Amino acid sequence: MARRPEHLIYGVDDKVPLPMLFLLSFQHIFLMSSTLVLPVVLVTETGGGFEQLRSVVALTMIACGLGTIFQAFRFGWFGSGYLCPNLCGPNFFTASMTAAWLGGLPLMRGMTIFAGLVEIVFARTLRRVKFLFPPEITGLVVLMVAIGIIPLGVSKSLGINYEGEPIQGACVAVAFLTLLVMVGINIWGKGKLKLYSVLGGLVTGYLLSLPTGLLTGAHFHTVAASPWLALPSTGGMLNITFKWSLVPIFAIVSITGALKSFGNLIMCEKVNDSEWTRPDTRRVGNGLMADAFCVTVSGLIGGMASDTSASNVAFSAASGATSRYIGYMTGALFIALGFFPRITGVLCIMPMPVMGAILIFVTCFMIISGIQIIMGAGMDNRKTFVIGISIIFGLSLDLLPALFVDVPNAVRPLFESSLTLSTVLAVVLNQVLRLGELVKTT
């Protein structure tokens, strides 16, 4: 039985007063919107027109909203019952782009549905392999998910999009002050004020972006050019294709996404249970099932694939509001906003440093949670090597990718992300280094 941590203002099953529910949901929506630029880039880069762009963004929002609601459900085999929103993270971006180049949106849809099915299989087998994921390894997954957000958060804070670009002083200033406001509200905010740390940061960031030229009239003209109300186009929705050559890349991305969601759901468990010791694999598996359905729905309706959002989970931990009713409201509002392009436009023009500051703010919580889960497992020499070696090789992939250029094709999928590499290494090492123990037991 979970024990509710004292610092939580609204626990997982607490009902939240309506005005507060709206304010908290809007903060989650802003976080979820921070990656809506990805479907915009995808459609633009693949030669889509404005109508197609608007539709793909709206359908992605609808799928993410549904995913957030699915996750807050707590049925027998479906939904974790946690506040764990979905966003279209960078995880699926490259694979989706490849599919869109190769066969347009119909192929992207088909491959996204395939990715959802892969995750369904992973979710259903999780309980049978729960012995592979003791607390220290789940902590490692949470930590590596957080580390995966660092490049995005830091580069956006410095105002850099591409290698060789200069640091933009105005971006650094806005990011620094936005972060300062969020940290300040979180540390010194009395009572329920800390529920609004991200909102405080957002308002500060948007206001500072005006005099510094990061938000200009051109941005607002773009927003003003969008209609208030519009239905996403459903033309070609039944046009779905599939390509075998893309199966490996989508299978890997799907498993990586599932591992990331695995980490996020464990973080949800830990935030909501002060006596948490090990993951509830049944509940996490149900959460993965909801995530898999969300990915499948994205493919079916024509949005870009999404996965659970580490930054939203970390924000709920930071604010002390983890009620799943916030998930229902956030999901419903995100779906509704999909039909209001002008409001979505305001979210899409979020200045880079504001986005970066928020990502840094929430990543701090995830990093510490990951470390706490690892250390809470009671470290001994075996666990030290399992975690240490896995982190060393996982990070080496990010720090020195050129080292792994020549790995054989058969194991190349493991080297697609540091999260995958470190998780697989930890699982294998954990079993190998327990050999002596197993022999003694038998």
Add this chain to the structure above:
Amino acid sequence: MQLRFIALIFALLCHVPHLHADDQLSRYMYEDTKRLVKLVEDAATLMERKGTDAFSEFGDKKSRWFDDQSFLFVYTREGICIFNATIPDLVGKNLIDLRDMNGKPMARFVTDVSRKPRRDAHGWVFYLWQEKNEFEPKWKSAYIRKVAMPDGTVCVIGAGRHHIKIEKVMVQENVQSAVDLLAAEGKRSAFKEFLNPASRYSFLDTFIWVTDERGRALVDPAFPEKEGRDLTLFRDAIGRPVMKEIIDKLQRADEAWVQYLWPKPGAVAVSRKLVYARKSRVDGETFLVGSDFFLATPIWMKQ
């Protein structure tokens, strides 16, 4: 006290001039390109107002006209250097015959900008340049702007930078220039120029290729001595028939952009490559003229 300190940091950081989107800068995608263009455009505006009096400001190492990676230079139409912020010894010398290691007449290309009709004409010049403290030459990209000084003298001002990423507009202008040359000088002379490493048509690992209507190579940078390779057989890293797609698009329009996937030299993972091609009719023959380049990957994405 702490608040004052924060306010001071903010003021200092905001002092760095930010870029306002205007027509000239919005043509470019990357921030480092935009900064270089803005530096030269602003310097040109100052010269149009102050003439050579602006040089004292340009030479001030503490001014905004100076940074570790780029500096300003000014040439007359005849190729005489009248200002160089880091090598003052060059001032007064005629450098019109200066060439890079490929034999590219870089100073002539620079001064060519002054002969363009528009008052604010501009252009890019790419050359292999060896800095004093470096062992090997590296590609340098210079943005050049025509300037009419208050006394009516016309000259060019520019600044260069290493590691500038290839922009879509650079490739587009290069292909257009190749099409113009083909129309003006005919295929024999133009094809020879496209294959010449000292010409303006090859830079930063991009080249001009030409095929006939069916996709058979007439100018083939991969095999300069060979003609007639069937480029429609080329498929990208995931099996996409790139040339066929270009031909299809050019049957419906005069220009086409096509993206495909290909590993960068020495890399295993594939990257995005973009082709720009135009259709050109010369002396009753139809040619497809194009060029391609790798798109930069966002820094936060795993390469």
